[in-house]
Amino acid sequence: MTGRRPARGAAVAVAALTLVSVGAGAAAPASAAAPTPVGVHVTGRTSLVEVRSATVLVDRGTVRGGPVGSGRISLVYTLRPREAIATTTFTIVNRRGTISGRMRSTYAVGRLSITFTGAGRITGGTGAYAGIRSGPLRFAALHSITGRREVLELTGRATFPG
Numbered sequence: 001m002t003g004r005r006p007a008r009g010a011a012v013a014v015a016a017l018t019l020v021s022v023g024a025g026a027a028a029p030a031s032a033a034a035p036t037p038v039g040v041h042v043t044g045r046t047s048l049v050e051v052r053s054a055t056v057l058v059d060r061g062t063v064r065g066g067p068v069g070s071g072r073i074s075l076v077y078t079l080r081p082r083e084a085i086a087t088t089t090f091t092i093v094n095r096r097g098t099i100s101g102r103m104r105s106t107y108a109v110g111r112l113s114i115t116f117t118g119a120g121r122i123t124g125g126t127g128a129y130a131g132i133r134s135g136p137l138r139f140a141a142l143h144s145i146t147g148r149r150e151v152l153e154l155t156g157r158a159t160f161p162g
Contacts, residue, residue: 033161033162034162035159035160035161035162036159036160036161036162037157037158037159038066038067038157038158038159038160039066039067039156039157039158040065040066040067040122040134040137040154040155040156040157040158041065041066041153041154041155042063042064042065042066042068042092042152042153042154042155043063043064043065043151043152043153044061044062044063044064044073044151044152044153045061045062045149045150045151045152046059046060046061046062046073046075046150046152047059047060047061047147047148047149047150048143048147048148048150052076055078055079055080055081056076056077056078056079057076057077057079057147058074058075058076058077059073059074059075059077059143059147059150060072060073060074060075061073061150063092063152067099067129067132067158068092068094068099068129069094069096070094071092071093071094072092072093072094073090073091073092073093073152074090074091074093075088075089075090075152076088076089076090077116079107084106084107084108085104085105085106085107086103086104086105086106086107086116086118087102087103087104088102088103088104088105088116088120088139089101089102089103090102090103090120096127096128096129097125097126097127097128097129097130098125098126098127098129099122099124099125099129099132100122100123100124100125101120101121101122101123101124101134101137102120102121102123103118103119103120103121103137103139103154104118104119104120105117105118105119105120105139105141106118109145110145111145112144112145113142113143113144113145114142114143114145115140115141115142115143116139116140116141116142116143116152117139117140118139118140119136119137119138119139120136120137120139120154121133121134121135121136121137122134122137122158129160130161131160131161132158132159132160133158133159134156134157134158134159135156135157135158136156137154137155137156137157137158138153138154138155138156139152139153139154140152140153141153
């Protein structure tokens with residue numbers, strides 16, 4: 001039986017197995033890349049723009065620092081006066097996208113200012129910031145009693161999806 005060619009069915013089977021094995025490698029999903037860590041150090045200046053109720057205040061202003069560069073920020077403070085606790089949502093917007101998150105802080109009312117100290121998290125983003133998340137971030141803000149001037153700082157680490 002020397003000199004005989006393999007049966008046509010066997011050749012087709014070998015070709016099909018070759019195509020399947022090559023195609024399977026190409027179609028296999030790439031392994032997920034590790035998240036990219038970034039430092040968060042945002043400072044800003046805001047002022048009171050709306051009093052929704054005796055316990056809900058809205059501030060707007062500007063921020064700068066990593067990872068946003070510069071942008072506009074909106075904060076909605078919900079105060080719980082009996083506990084001296086504030087829960088705050090924030091949104092930072094610039095031409096590259098948005099970053100949003102939540103914070104929880106204690107606050108103290110002085111004669112000329114309100115001081116907020118606590119922690120927050122980045123919970124999401126859009127555009128260039130899609131998928132951004134953070135662990136605990138340190139939050140501090142000093143608000144003038146008139147609401148005309150607030151300085152704030154948000155620091156810690158965040159990650160972008162890989």
